[in-house]
Amino acid sequence: MTFSKLLLSSAIVLLSMHGVAHAQGDPKRGEKLFEDCRACHSVERGVNGVGPSLHGVFGRRAAERDDFRYSPALKRSGITWTPQTMDAFAADPQKTVPANRMPYAGMPDARDRADLIMYMQQVFK
Ligand code: HEC
Numbered sequence: 001m002t003f004s005k006l007l008l009s010s011a012i013v014l015l016s017m018h019g020v021a022h023a024q025g026d027p028k029r030g031e032k033l034f035e036d037c038r039a040c041h042s043v044e045r046g047v048n049g050v051g052p053s054l055h056g057v058f059g060r061r062a063a064e065r066d067d068f069r070y071s072p073a074l075k076r077s078g079i080t081w082t083p084q085t086m087d088a089f090a091a092d093p094q095k096t097v098p099a100n101r102m103p104y105a106g107m108p109d110a111r112d113r114a115d116l117i118m119y120m121q122q123v124f125k
Pocket residue numbers: 034036037038039040041050051052054057061062063064065069070071072073074081089090099100101102103104107
């Protein structure tokens with residue numbers, strides 16, 4: 001193998017590794033993006049702010065904590081929080097659950113959301 005071919009193939013390996021990291025989300029970036037949410041959502045169990053604690057949120061039904069007053073809209077939503085439903089909600093909360101009371105406009109970039117949700121899965125599992 002010539003040197004340039006070697007370079008080319010290692011570049012391809014690096015590129016494809018980068019692609020994998022993308023698909024799974026980057027939790028380091030996600031931690032910074034979570035600053036958007038942290039103003040209202042604590043990472044600690046049972047600590048509610050403007051929004052409910054998100055501790056253990058994945059696998060739980062929406063509006064299920066009895067120590068937080070949720071909107072009727074979120075209670076009726078029938079959502080179970082998975083990476084997929086979290087992605088839709090974070091992208092556009094009002095479109096996903098009309099009339100919910102979360103005052104957040106949404107995170108439009110799909111890659112940002114993938115990183116955010118990867119972080120959330122690590123912190124809130
Ligand atoms: C300005 C405050 C605020 C910000 C910022 C905010 N939220 Fe919320 N969040 C709320 C409130 C209030 C509720 C309850 C909404 C309701 O009852 O309709 C909520 C509810 C939620 C729920 C439902 C929790 C449950 O127990 O069912 C999730 C999930 C959520 N927020 C995720 C996020 C994420 C992710 C971000 C950042 C991208 C974010 N929120 C940013 C205030 C906020």
